[in-house]
Amino acid sequence: MRLITGFFDEYTLDVHRVLDLAAGAGSLLLAADRVLPGPLTLVGVEQDAMVAECCRNDLADRMHASSDLAIFQGDGLDPEINTRLSHQFDRFDLVVGNPPFLSPRLRSLRYEGSNGVEWSKLRHSYPDITRATTDLSAYFVARAFGHLRVGGVCAMIVPISFLSSDGASQVRRVIEGQGEVLKVDRLPDDAFAASVATVCLWVRRSSEQTTRPNSDGMSWGSWIAESPRLELPPSLRVKDLARVTAGFRDEFYQVAAQVEEADNPPVVLADQGWHRVLTVGHLGWREPLWGHRPVRIGGRALLHPVVSSAALSSMKSAMRALLIPKLVIAPQKRVVAPWIDYEGSVVPLTPVISVLAADSSGLSLSLLAAALASPVAAAFLEHRCAGTALSAKALKFSARDVGEVPLPLNREAWERAGHLWPAWRAGRLWPYLDAIRDAYSVETSVWSELLDWWLPRIGQVVE
Ligand SMILES: C[S@@+](CC[C@H](N)C(=O)[O-])C[C@H]1O[C@@H](n2cnc3c(N)ncnc32)[C@H](O)[C@@H]1O
Structure with a gap:
């Protein structure tokens, strides 16, 4: 009720x-x-016959005498x-x-057949908006939007992931082509019994036809992002100069099946035929916690997970192609925290993201690290991916998202930041920050707003 009044x-x-x-x-x-x-004419569809009947009776008693009511029992989709x-x-x-x-990922675990959602029918009825991960609520948004007159408004409560997820990208695209987002209200985390963070989305239809050049269903994360929106001039992106990959599920299983506990740690050298295996659980701000924290791989807890060169050589060439100097990044942290594998000897396990500079790029890994570790990259990814992480504060990004991070235009300042980046790992943060601000030419007032958001997230003592 408050939501509706607030809008009007x-x-x-x-x-x-x-x-x-x-x-x-x-x-x-x-x-x-x-x-x-x-x-008003109030119209509702309700799947459950008993609920539909109650709704009909209750509304008839409580609505204005002059309003009309029609409640249909059936599937609203x-x-x-x-x-x-x-x-x-x-x-x-x-x-x-x-x-x-209801996300398709959960349907087979808990719901298939029990709540009447026929996913194959949905896919068939709504081929244009269906992706592998399209949540049930996204179908309702699309359907609701389709019923609006030009100028009409739709108000829907949806999981926060609607704003950025790939599963809802086609629905966002349709709305962008024929309408506009008026506002997005973040709802309190305990608004619903389900442990899903939600927003109330207000969209207006502005045309019958698609009038705007179709975007690719760009994220609407900016509506709830807490970092300032950065107006950066066009520049090269990470993907223009580097290959970014998180591998594939089958590669994960191939490696997981061959991982062993090292016999004689910490002497694990590539030239002795062993490679350290890094998982998301190893990665943070500092050196990877390999050997300091056990991680679970394929159901086993391992303190020194390694894989042999012999086992790797029997795997897909994509795995061996990762054995070169690279950045590795955990995809779900409060900021972007790259670590440089200078020797090119560690094996990152999916979903760890690897960034491999193209030979012709002329980029050193410390330059790429300086850009990706920056508050600018973190804010860019927050706007692009807000709402997709499990925790509201975490950023969750894919290899594709990392590929889209803009690179600095001021090369001299960027090189300075690249030199200063290793010192930051040792605690000297400010010289790096000054250099990377110059590299991205961020205005002073925006920069201080950005740091207010970013510094508490890095959670480390700095000079
Ligand atoms: C969270 S409740 C909605 C509450 C409602 N908007 C209100 O104001 O009281 C969700 C309702 O959707 C109904 N439902 C679930 N799937 C449906 C479908 N495919 N078509 C129509 N109703 C459906 C459920 O039976 C349930 O009553």
Whole structure:
């Protein structure tokens, strides 16, 4: 109710028809009826017959006498029901909803068959928006948006991952082509019993046709990002000068099957035919915790995980191609913390991200590290990926995201930052920071705002 009132305090919208495609007890429809000048036509779809009946009776008792009500029992994503809604009511001025959330990843673990979601039917009915990871709620957003008149508004409560996930990218793309995001309200973490962070998304339809050049479903993470938005001039990206990869699941299994506990640590040298295996659990700000912290690989706890050269030579060439000097980065931390494997001897285990400078790039690994470790890269990734991490404070990024990080334009300052970067690892942070600010030419006021966000995240004592 508060969400709806808050919106109508800010925006004016002429509302006659309101729809909820997963109406439940009808509380959102009722809130709309209370807040908006009527009379309204309230329309809901509810899958559960008993809930639909309660919703019908309850709303009939509590809504304005002059409003109309139609509650349908059925699947709000069923194309037939939706065609019927369009014929009977034409377009809607307002579509509200807190639809069910359910990622395909979880369906086979807990839900397949038990909650009636037929994923193959959904894929078939909505081929254009379906990705391997499309959450059920994203289908409801797409469907809701499709029912809006031009100028109409849709308010949906969705998991925060809707803003950046690949699974919702096609839905974001449709909305960007035919409408706009008005605002995104972060909801309190305990807003729902489910342990999923949520937002309320407000979008307006501005056209029947796709009028804007279609983006590739760029992230909407900026709506909830806490770091300042950086206006950087066009520049090369990491992917232009380096290969960025996190390997593939089958490579993980190949290596995991061959990992052993080193017999005689810490003497593990590549020229003796052994390679240290690094996992996400080893990586942080400082030297990898290999040998200091046991990690689990393939169900086993290992303190000194190694893989032999002989085993590697029987694997895919992609694994051996990683045995060159490179950066390795854990994909889910509070900032980007690269570590340089100067010898090119460690084997990073998926999903650890490796950054390999192309031979022709003229880039040293310390230059790449200086750029990727910077507050600029962390803020860029927060805006690009906000909402996809398990914890609200962590940044979760893929190899593709790292490839998109912009590189500094001021080469002289960048080289300085590259020289100063190793000293930072020893605690001397400020000379590096001054150099990297110059390298990216960030304005002083934006820079101090950026540091206010970034410094608490690196969680280390610095001079
Ligand atoms: C979180 S509740 C919605 C609450 C509702 N918006 C309100 O204001 O009271 C979700 C509801 O969606 C219904 N539901 C789940 N999947 C559905 C579907 N495919 N079509 C229609 N309703 C569905 C559930 O039965 C449940 O009542």
